[in-house]
Amino acid sequence: MLNVARWIPGGAADETAMLRELGLADAEELFSDVPKKVRLGRMGVGAPKEELEVLRYVDKILDRNKPYSKFSNFLGGRVTTPFSPAALDAILSRSEFYTSYTPYQPEASQGMLQTLFEFQSLWVELTGADAANASLYDGATAAGEALLLCRRVHEGSRFLLPASLPWEEKSVLRNYAAGLPVRFEEIPYDPRTGRLDTEWVKTEVARGDVFGLLADLPNGFGVLDEGLPDLKAILGSVPLVIAADPLALSVVEPPAAWGADVVVGEGQGFGMAPSFGGPLLGLFACQKEHLRLAPGRIVGATADATGRRAFTLTLQTREQHIRRSRATSNICTNESLLALGFVVYATLVGPRGLAELQTRLTEKARTLASALGGLEGLQAPRFEAPYLSSFAVGVTRGGVGEFLDRLRAKKVLGGVPLSDPRPGAPASEPLLLASVSESLEERDLQRYVSAARGALAAVRGSP
Amino acid sequence: MTFRQARYDEPLVWELSPPSEGAPGPSVPGLPEKLRRKKALRWPELSELEVVRHYTRLSQMNFGIDTSAYPLGSCTMKYNPKVSEAVARRRTAAELHPEQPVETVQGALEILWRLETALGKITGFPEVSLQPAAGAHGEFAALLMVRAYFRDRGELGRRTEVLLPDTAHGTNPASAAMAGFTTREIPSKDGCVDLEALRAAVSDRTAAFMLTNPNTAGLFESQIVEIAETVHGAGGLLYYDGANLNAILGVTNPGRMGFDVAHLNLHKTFATPHGGGGPGAGVLGAGELLAPYLPVPRVVKKGRRFALDYDRPKSIGKIKSGYGNFGLDLRAYVFLLSHGEEGLRAVSRRSVLNANYLGQRLGRHLPRPFRPLVKHEFLLSGAPLKARGVRTLDLAKRLLDEGYHAPTVYFPALVEEALMIEFPETESRRELDGFADAFERAVTDTPENLHAAPRNLSVGRVDEVRAARDLHLSWKDLRERPPKP
Numbered sequence: 001m002l003n004v005a006r007w008i009p010g011g012a013a014d015e016t017a018m019l020r021e022l023g024l025a026d027a028e029e030l031f032s033d034v035p036k037k038v039r040l041g042r043m044g045v046g047a048p049k050e051e052l053e054v055l056r057y058v059d060k061i062l063d064r065n066k067p068y069s070k071f072s073n074f075l076g077g078r079v080t081t082p083f084s085p086a087a088l089d090a091i092l093s094r095s096e097f098y099t100s101y102t103p104y105q106p107e108a109s110q111g112m113l114q115t116l117f118e119f120q121s122l123w124v125e126l127t128g129a130d131a132a133n134a135s136l137y138d139g140a141t142a143a144g145e146a147l148l149l150c151r152r153v154h155e156g157s158r159f160l161l162p163a164s165l166p167w168e169e170k171s172v173l174r175n176y177a178a179g180l181p182v183r184f185e186e187i188p189y190d191p192r193t194g195r196l197d198t199e200w201v202k203t204e205v206a207r208g209d210v211f212g213l214l215a216d217l218p219n220g221f222g223v224l225d226e227g228l229p230d231l232k233a234i235l236g237s238v239p240l241v242i243a244a245d246p247l248a249l250s251v252v253e254p255p256a257a258w259g260a261d262v263v264v265g266e267g268q269g270f271g272m273a274p275s276f277g278g279p280l281l282g283l284f285a286c287q288k289e290h291l292r293l294a295p296g297r298i299v300g301a302t303a304d305a306t307g308r309r310a311f312t313l314t315l316q317t318r319e320q321h322i323r324r325s326r327a328t329s330n331i332c333t334n335e336s337l338l339a340l341g342f343v344v345y346a347t348l349v350g351p352r353g354l355a356e357l358q359t360r361l362t363e364k365a366r367t368l369a370s371a372l373g374g375l376e377g378l379q380a381p382r383f384e385a386p387y388l389s390s391f392a393v394g395v396t397r398g399g400v401g402e403f404l405d406r407l408r409a410k411k412v413l414g415g416v417p418l419s420d421p422r423p424g425a426p427a428s429e430p431l432l433l434a435s436v437s438e439s440l441e442e443r444d445l446q447r448y449v450s451a452a453r454g455a456l457a458a459v460r461g462s463p
Numbered sequence: 464m465t466f467r468q469a470r471y472d473e474p475l476v477w478e479l480s481p482p483s484e485g486a487p488g489p490s491v492p493g494l495p496e497k498l499r500r501k502k503a504l505r506w507p508e509l510s511e512l513e514v515v516r517h518y519t520r521l522s523q524m525n526f527g528i529d530t531s532a533y534p535l536g537s538c539t540m541k542y543n544p545k546v547s548e549a550v551a552r553r554r555t556a557a558e559l560h561p562e563q564p565v566e567t568v569q570g571a572l573e574i575l576w577r578l579e580t581a582l583g584k585i586t587g588f589p590e591v592s593l594q595p596a597a598g599a600h601g602e603f604a605a606l607l608m609v610r611a612y613f614r615d616r617g618e619l620g621r622r623t624e625v626l627l628p629d630t631a632h633g634t635n636p637a638s639a640a641m642a643g644f645t646t647r648e649i650p651s652k653d654g655c656v657d658l659e660a661l662r663a664a665v666s667d668r669t670a671a672f673m674l675t676n677p678n679t680a681g682l683f684e685s686q687i688v689e690i691a692e693t694v695h696g697a698g699g700l701l702y703y704d705g706a707n708l709n710a711i712l713g714v715t716n717p718g719r720m721g722f723d724v725a726h727l728n729l730h731k732t733f734a735t736p737h738g739g740g741g742p743g744a745g746v747l748g749a750g751e752l753l754a755p756y757l758p759v760p761r762v763v764k765k766g767r768r769f770a771l772d773y774d775r776p777k778s779i780g781k782i783k784s785g786y787g788n789f790g791l792d793l794r795a796y797v798f799l800l801s802h803g804e805e806g807l808r809a810v811s812r813r814s815v816l817n818a819n820y821l822g823q824r825l826g827r828h829l830p831r832p833f834r835p836l837v838k839h840e841f842l843l844s845g846a847p848l849k850a851r852g853v854r855t856l857d858l859a860k861r862l863l864d865e866g867y868h869a870p871t872v873y874f875p876a877l878v879e880e881a882l883m884i885e886f887p888e889t890e891s892r893r894e895l896d897g898f899a900d901a902f903e904r905a906v907t908d909t910p911e912n913l914h915a916a917p918r919n920l921s922v923g924r925v926d927e928v929r930a931a932r933d934l935h936l937s938w939k940d941l942r943e944r945p946p947k948p
Contacts, residue, residue, distance in 0.1 A: 008813050009892075010892050022820060032836070034685070040713060046804060047805065048804075051546050061573050061577075065555045069554060075560040081558070085511075094519065094522035095529040098736045099528035099529050100738075100739045101526075101533055102740040107925055110525065110922055125506060126504065135741065137600060141600070141783050148641070172783060178643060179641055179643025226497050253499060276560075277561025277789060279596070303925075304924060304925050305923040330603055333728075333730065333740065333742070333743035337739055337741065338741075343476070348514050350509070351504040358491060363492055386493040388494075405564070408564060413567075421773045
């Protein structure tokens with residue numbers, strides 16, 4: 001008997017009985033409609049394994065990883081390395097949630113629907129926007145969907161985005177726009193402050209044909225750009241998309257209050273492990289006037305036949321399963337479980353706790369930046385502008401790659417290089433983004449500083 | 464079976480401890496006044512127990528595979544093995560940042576490489592990418608690859624049309640439109656592609672034909688070789704929607720059937736949990752023509768080391784952050800390793816057997832619109848119920864009262880009052896018989912009872928029309944415009 005019988009119940013006895021009911025002698029007859037010409041021999045994927053064997057086999061591979069928790073870790077950016085309260089995983093492990101399907105049958109799915117309604121409400125409170133959807137794949141694709149929404153609500157062929165936006169997000173945006181005639185124009189940054197050049201934006205908007213602008217908060221350099229609240233006045237009817245960090249929004253004025261039409265973000269950092277970059281959580285909210293052209297599932301409150309409060313998916317006529325080629329997006333499966341995680345984390349930590357966390361991280365980042373800034377060969381922070389949990393470091397002696405390699409030898413993951421790794425990509429400033437997380441202690445900061453000092457000395461010493 | 468779902472009067476989370484409004488925002492060092500939050504975030508302060516109890520109660524008002532079978536056609540709601548959950552929570556898997564140096568993530572890259580290699584063998588494609596976050600995301604990426612391919616050949620200006628059968632999943636036309644193509648539906652004949660209609664439709668405008676095989680009527684497209692010849696003969700590409708792969712593991716594969724590119728859903732065939740709607744994990748498989756266009760980076764093996772290769776000049780670039788939903792990829796890999804060759808074949812054999820067995824039993828109650836031999840799912844038409852004033856929707860709600868999730872309903876559109884039923888291989892014969900009995904009780908129940916269903920869940924029939932007419936999408940909406948009683 002097959003040893004995966006634990007996942008295919010009943011064994012040969014049931015199979016034989018069921019075949020008999022069907023008047024078939026052999027299961028092979030079930031595939032008589034598959035032409036001989038396309039039938040396969042063996043696939044060559046190996047023999048079955050018992051649970052213990054699988055665990056040994058997979059753990060042996062996974063043990064070749066060195067988790068960031070084994071280092072003094074300063075990796076961050078859109079994807080962060082948060083501390084996760086145990087209660088969060090306890091909720092995420094409720095199998096009524098994680099083994100459930102999309103709540104198309106609302107009566108059977110009130111738990112998930114109410115949770116998603118709470119999640120939408122939280123993103124609305126954080127962003128100040130009128131309505132949020134029930135999640136998209138990640139922050140980058142949420143920005144892509146936002147671009148498509150802009151194009152639906154405004155004429156034009158030019159989309160403005162920061163030159164400082166991480167290359168990965170630029171690439172995703174280009175792909176989301178591939179089906180449209182769109183020209184991307186990169187907004188230069190002030191080399192001193194890292195902020196958007198708003199004069200440039202004014203000129204370009206005045207030239208016309210702009211259908212949207214995306215700016216991020218903090219930006220790809222970690223910079224909090226004080227100029228962002230002035231953008232809407234420059235843009236007029238052109239939609240403004242703000243890609244915002246949710247933790248930053250616990251202390252920053254909600255973007256919709258200063259003119260954002262769409263607010264997107266990456267939500268993984270609310271207590272969820274990065275898992276090598278996926279799954280992540282795309283956050284999306286917009287103003288009322290754009291709602292019917294917005295992507296993704298949306299949960300609404302209503303009542304049941306007896307008047308009892310109930311929740312259901314709504315505005316489904318925007319979606320692919322109803323509207324097909326005229327849908328506002330092709331998205332079906334989203335990131336509901338992470339949306340649950342997002343709202344549970346925020347509620348466990350509480351609004352005051354979130355703001356305090358952001359404050360502590362900012363203090364920690366400032367301590368590190370000022371210590372690194374004292375080292376010759378580094379500019380930290382590279383830009384003269386406020387920042388929160390992350391800041392850009394200019395590496396003026398040796399390369400970014402070499403610097404990070406030398407740090408790693410001292411058990412320090414020193415940050416994320418900010419260059420496009422694709423061959424032939426345009427050269428960019430030698431920058432890395434250093435980020436702090438809750439789990440870093442004073443000695444981790446010290447280790448970074450002393451490893452950096454050593455790395456820079458080694459560069460000077462090398463021929 | 465007597466089924467009763469939990470029914471709490473569970474408040475919304477802010478109703479547990481209504482937060483005060485208007486407290487000043489915190490002061491963060493260096494934060495410019497212009498950007499500072501004027502009013503603190505409005506959200507409740509609760510104890511850990513209050514939070515845990517709230518969401519635990521909500522979980523009890525939710526169907527999941529662990530408590531109820533899901534006969535959802537095309538969704539492949541199979542058991543999600545617990546061992547996969549355990550592995551995905553290892554620190555050596557979860558505590559990896561995507562920007563870690565490759566030297567520190569050799570194990571993760573090896574998992575991705577091994578899974579891609581195995582999926583290549585299963586699908587018959589030389590190259591596989593795990594970057595898409597979900598099936599539809601994979602469709603979109605594949606169509607961007609199709610665009611890039613025709614652009615390189617100087618044919619993009621002309622090849623603007625994607626063809627698909629009228630049984631296609633809704634994501635297919637939506638993905639094609641997002642990728643900038645126009646779409647055209649090919650009518651079906653007896654539930655399968657009408658080859659003559661396809662021959663008449665292909666032209667030098669055809670970029671691709673998107674096909675699910677077995678299709679959403681549960682039928683294997685036996686003319687697949689002729690379909691491939693027709694599309695290729697017109698210079699078009701053949702796209703495989705892998706949503707229904709569960710039926711054909713080890714029997715055939717998209718590469719062998721002549722497809723040029725495919726997406727798979729690891730959250731269907733490879734048993735990763737649906738998470739209440741996501742996350743999923745998508746897979747892209749590509750033949751020789753389209754492989755150079757796969758997203759970067761590609762995971763490559765150099766000697767005994769693994770690396771991320773960005774040197775793919777024809778690549779479409781990135782379609783999401785990171786390298787895909789690694790946490791889900793790992794779960795799928797555990798599933799694949801456990802089953803091995805023999806197990807994967809058994810998966811398809813049993814899922815097809817389940818569909819045929821149950822199809823025969825339920826066919827006694829409602830008509831089956833097409834030929835009886837199906838693959839992993841089958842269709843019924845609820846049209847005869849209309850004479851009694853009963854709709855498929857009523858039947859679906861009545862089945863919920865029996866403790867079963869409803870089948871997929873009203874899809875595909877070519878069948879009136881459609882019910883689409885799929886019981887994956889992890890469901891026992893006893894469960895199938897239990898469902899058949901429940902179905903019989905439901906279908907023979909009085910119209911009054913059917914209209915009144917469900918009665919045993921946390922709420923009664925939900926008013927979806929009211930939800931759309933009087934929109935309340937957040938706490939803010941409830942505050943500003945309290946719903947009328």
